[in-house]
Amino acid sequence: MRFYEFESKKVLAKYGIPFAEGELAKTPEEAEKIAADLGGPVAIKSQILASGRAAAGGVKFAGSPAEAKEQAAAILALEINGQKPVAVRVERKIDVKREFAVQMTYDGVAKRPVMIASDIGSKNLDDVADEQPDRVQRRHFSTLGPMRNSVFRAKELVRSLGLTGQPLNRMTQVVSRLAEAFLEYDLTTAEINALGETEDGKFIALDCYMDMEEEGRFRQQALLEEFGIPSTETRSVRGEPTPMEREAHAIDAEDPRGLISPFVEFDGNMGLVIGAGGGSLTIFDAVKRQGGNPANYAAIGGNPSVGKAQRLTKLVLGKKGVDKIAVMSNVVSNTRADLVARGVIKGVLEMGLVPSEVITIFRCPGAWEADAFKILEKYGVEYCDRTVSLSEAAKRAVAKVNG
Amino acid sequence: MGILVNEDFTFIVQGITGREALNFTRECLNYGSKIVGGVTPGRGGREVYGVKVYDTVREIVEQTRVDGSVITVPYQFAPDAAFEAIEAGIKEIVIITEGIQRKSACEIIEFADKHGARVIGPNCLGVITPGVCRFGSLGGPAEDCKKAFGPGCVGVMSRSGGMTTEICNALTTGGLGVSTAVSIGGDPVVGSSYSELMPLFEADPETKAVVIYSEPGGPMEAQLAAWAKENNSRLPIVAFVSGRFMDDMPGVSFGHAGTVVHRKVDSPAEKIRAMRASGIAVADDVGDIPKLVREAIEAKGG
Numbered sequence: 001m002r003f004y005e006f007e008s009k010k011v012l013a014k015y016g017i018p019f020a021e022g023e024l025a026k027t028p029e030e031a032e033k034i035a036a037d038l039g040g041p042v043a044i045k046s047q048i049l050a051s052g053r054a055a056a057g058g059v060k061f062a063g064s065p066a067e068a069k070e071q072a073a074a075i076l077a078l079e080i081n082g083q084k085p086v087a088v089r090v091e092r093k094i095d096v097k098r099e100f101a102v103q104m105t106y107d108g109v110a111k112r113p114v115m116i117a118s119d120i121g122s123k124n125l126d127d128v129a130d131e132q133p134d135r136v137q138r139r140h141f142s143t144l145g146p147m148r149n150s151v152f153r154a155k156e157l158v159r160s161l162g163l164t165g166q167p168l169n170r171m172t173q174v175v176s177r178l179a180e181a182f183l184e185y186d187l188t189t190a191e192i193n194a195l196g197e198t199e200d201g202k203f204i205a206l207d208c209y210m211d212m213e214e215e216g217r218f219r220q221q222a223l224l225e226e227f228g229i230p231s232t233e234t235r236s237v238r239g240e241p242t243p244m245e246r247e248a249h250a251i252d253a254e255d256p257r258g259l260i261s262p263f264v265e266f267d268g269n270m271g272l273v274i275g276a277g278g279g280s281l282t283i284f285d286a287v288k289r290q291g292g293n294p295a296n297y298a299a300i301g302g303n304p305s306v307g308k309a310q311r312l313t314k315l316v317l318g319k320k321g322v323d324k325i326a327v328m329s330n331v332v333s334n335t336r337a338d339l340v341a342r343g344v345i346k347g348v349l350e351m352g353l354v355p356s357e358v359i360t361i362f363r364c365p366g367a368w369e370a371d372a373f374k375i376l377e378k379y380g381v382e383y384c385d386r387t388v389s390l391s392e393a394a395k396r397a398v399a400k401v402n403g
Numbered sequence: 404m405g406i407l408v409n410e411d412f413t414f415i416v417q418g419i420t421g422r423e424a425l426n427f428t429r430e431c432l433n434y435g436s437k438i439v440g441g442v443t444p445g446r447g448g449r450e451v452y453g454v455k456v457y458d459t460v461r462e463i464v465e466q467t468r469v470d471g472s473v474i475t476v477p478y479q480f481a482p483d484a485a486f487e488a489i490e491a492g493i494k495e496i497v498i499i500t501e502g503i504q505r506k507s508a509c510e511i512i513e514f515a516d517k518h519g520a521r522v523i524g525p526n527c528l529g530v531i532t533p534g535v536c537r538f539g540s541l542g543g544p545a546e547d548c549k550k551a552f553g554p555g556c557v558g559v560m561s562r563s564g565g566m567t568t569e570i571c572n573a574l575t576t577g578g579l580g581v582s583t584a585v586s587i588g589g590d591p592v593v594g595s596s597y598s599e600l601m602p603l604f605e606a607d608p609e610t611k612a613v614v615i616y617s618e619p620g621g622p623m624e625a626q627l628a629a630w631a632k633e634n635n636s637r638l639p640i641v642a643f644v645s646g647r648f649m650d651d652m653p654g655v656s657f658g659h660a661g662t663v664v665h666r667k668v669d670s671p672a673e674k675i676r677a678m679r680a681s682g683i684a685v686a687d688d689v690g691d692i693p694k695l696v697r698e699a700i701e702a703k704g705g
Contacts, residue, residue, distance in 0.1 A: 106505045106509070106591060106592055107622075108591055108592055108593075108596075108621045108622050108623060108661070109596070109622050109623070109626050111508075111509060111512045111513070111592050111593075111594070112509055112513065113505075113506070113509060126666050126667065130667075142513060143506050143507075143509040143510045143513060144510055144513050144514060183506055186504050186505075186506060188505065188591075213504060213505055213660070214656075214660070215478070215502050215503065215504045215505070215660060216504045216506075218479075219504075236654075236655065237653075237654035237655065238652075238654070238655055261658075262656070262657055262658060264655070264657070275565075276563075276564075276565040277563055277564075277565065277589060277658035277659055277662075278561070278562065278563025278564075278565050278566035278589075278616065278618065278645060278658070278659075279563070279565045279566060279569065280657075280658065281563075281618060281645035281646035281649075281657060281658065281662070282566065282569075282643075282645040282646075282689065284646075284648055285645055285646065285647050285648055286688075288648055289687075297657065299657070299658045329565070330563075330565040330566050330568065330569035331551055331565065331568040331569045331572050332543070332565060332568075333540070333541070333542055333543025333544070333547065333548075333565075333568060334423075334426070334540075334543055365572075366543065366547065367543055367544050367547050386551075386572055386576075387576065389573070389688065389689060389690035390569070390689055390690075391688045391689070391690055392690065
C-alpha cells in the first residue's frame with residue numbers, strides 16, 4: 001500500500017532524516033496562512049498516490065502567500081491519473097547545489113534487499129539506470145540479525161558515487177537510516193528523490209516515496225493507526241474499490257470457506273466466475289484473445305462453500321449489461337467443483353434466470369468433476385472436462401456471449 | 404531420475420495437524436512418499452495417518468535421516484519453523500505458506516544459504532517426480548495426481564500451483580510426460596528461481612526439455628533469458644506467460660504477491676520479448692505447449 005509524501009516524511013522524521021519544514025493545507029486559505037507563517041518562497045505539492053506528479057503540474061513554487069493561495073487552488077482541483085489530491089503540502093523551498101537519488105527495494109534475483117543510489121536526482125531512477133548505468137550504484141544488504149546494521153554498506157555505496165569528507169559521512173547517515181526504516185516498516189520501496197545537498201553541506205530529502213507491502217500490514221498496526229489509515233483502506237493506485245468490488249470483498253469476508261481474491265470490476269458484458277490464481281490470469285487472457293469482453297476479474301481459491309459461489313454468481317449477474325457468465329478454472333486439486341456448480345446454479349435460479357442460458361460453459365476439472373457433471377446435466381448446462389483446453393473453453397463461452 | 408527428490412527421499416511436515424497438512428499428508432502417503440514425521444508444537448505423541456507427530460524437528464533428525472521438510476504453518480510462525488528445520492540440518496525446504504513478508508523470506512533464504520540448504524517457495528505447492536516422490540501438495544488426491552502427472556521427459560517450473568497441474572496434464576495427455584515439476588512459488592522473493600534450477604535439469608539424463616509457467620512481475624524471466632543466452636544448454640525451453648492484460652494496468656496486483664507490473668522488467672510483453680530474443684519459445688496457448696516442446700526437441704537434434 002502506498003503512502004502519501006506527507007506520511008512518508010513522518011517516517012523520515014522518526015529516523016532523523018531531514019526534510020523541508022511544512023504543513024498540509026486542504027484549502028487555498030490554509031495554504032496562504034502556512035506560506036505566511038513559514039516566510040520566504042515555498043513549494044506547493046499535490047498529495048496524491050499516483051506517480052508523475054511533477055510532470056502533470058502537481059508541484060509548483062510560490063514567492064508570496066498570495067501566490068501560494070493561487071497555486072494551491074489550482075493544484076487542489078487538479079486530477080492526475082484519475083486522482084484528486086487529499087491535500088497539498090506547503091513547505092519551504094530549499095536551494096541545493098547537488099542532487100542525488102536513493103532507493104531501497106528488494107532484488108528478486110539476489111533475494112536480498114538492495115540499496116541503490118545515483119548522483120542524478122529528480123529523474124526516474126529506473127530510467128537513469130537504463131540510460132546512464134555508470135551513474136547508478138547498488139549494494140545489497142542483509143536482513144539477518146546483527147548483519148542488518150547497514151552503515152558500512154551505506155558508506156560503501158556513497159563512496160562509490162565518489163563522495164568523501166563531510167558529504168560522505170552525512171549522506172551515509174541518510175542512506176543507512178533509510179535502510180533501517182525500510183526494514184522496520186515492511187516497505188517494498190523507500191525512495192528519496194531528490195536528496196539535495198545544500199550550500200552549507202546539509203542533506204535534505206526534497207521528495208520521498210514509500211510503499212508498504214500488504215503482507216506487512218498485520219505487523220504495522222501501530223503506524224497505520226498513527227496515520228489514521230483503517231484496515232479497509234486499500235491505497236491502491238486505482239483508487240478505492242467500486243461498490244461491486246466492495247460487495248465481493250464482503251462476500252469473501254463473511255464466509256471463511258474458500259477465497260475470492262482479488263475481484264476487480266471491468267466494464268464488459270461477460271461475467272467471469274473463475275479460479276485459481278494462475279488459472280484466472282490465463283483464462284482472462286484467453287477470453288480477451290477470443291474477443292470476449294470481461295465484466296470482472298476474479299480469482300477463486302481454496303474450497304468455497306455453495307453459499308459463497310451462489311452469492312458471487314448473483315453479484316456478477318447483477319451488474320448492468322451482464323446476461324451471461326463463464327465458470328472456469330485450471331485443474332483443481334482441492335476445490336470441490338460440485339459445490340461450485342451447485343452454488344452457481346442456485347444463484348442463477350434465485351435471480352429468476354435459466355442456468356442453461358446464462359452459464360455459457362462450466363470447465364473446472366479435478367477431483368469432484370463427476371459429481372459436478374451430474375448437477376450440470378440436470379440443468380442442461382454445457383460443461384467440459386480437462387481434455388478441452390482453457391482457450392477452447394473460453395472460445396465456446398465467448399461465442400455464446402457475442403454470437 | 405528427475406531432480407531434487409528420489410525414491411529414498413525422506414521428509415517431514417511442519418504444521419502436520421493443520422487441515423491442509425492433514426489432507427496432503429494422507430495423499431502423499433497414498434502416493435508413496437516417505438514422510439518420516441511431523442511437527443506441531445504441543446502435539447507431540449499423536450499420530451497422523453500413521454505418521455508420528457513431535458514437538459520439535461530436532462527429535463526427528465536425531466532418530467532418522469530427514470532430507471526435506473514441507474512447511475505449512477501460518478505466516479506468522481513460518482520463518483521460525485524454517486530456521487528450526489535449517490538449523491537441524493535439513494537441506495530441502497518447501498514452504499507452502501502464503502502471506503510471508505519479503506523481509507522474512509529474505510531472512511529465511513539468507514539463513515538457508517549460509518547452511519547450504521535449498522528453499523523452494525514460499526507460497527508454492529512443492530515438487531513432484533511422477534511415480535517416485537511427491538514432496539508437497541501438488542495434484543491433490545493421489546489418484547488425480549497420477550492422472551495429471553505422468554512420468555516422462557519434460558521438466559516443469561511454475562509460479563502457480565494450479566497451473567503446474569494444468570500444464571503437466573497437457574504434457575501427459577500430449578504423450579511427453581514430466582520428469583520433475585517444481586511449483587516455485589508466487590511471491591516476489593522465492594528461494595529457487597528458474598535459472599537456479601536449470602543446471603539441475605541439465606544434469607538429469609531423463610529431462611529433454613523444460614517448460615516454464617510465468618506471470619507478470621519480477622526479474623526471474625529476464626534472468627532465465629540471460630542464462631539461456633550465456634549457457635549453451637542442451638535443453639530447449641518453452642515458456643507460457645499469463646496475465647498479458649496486465650500491461651494495461653500497471654500498479655494493480657492480481658493474485659500472487661509477486662504478480663504486479665511496476666517496472667519495465669515486470670511487463671509480460673517485455674518478458675516475452677526477452678525470452679524469445681534468447682531462443683526461448685513462448686506459447687500463446689497452454690494447449691500449444693506439447694507441440695512446441697516436440698518441435699523444440701527436434702530442432703535441438705534430440
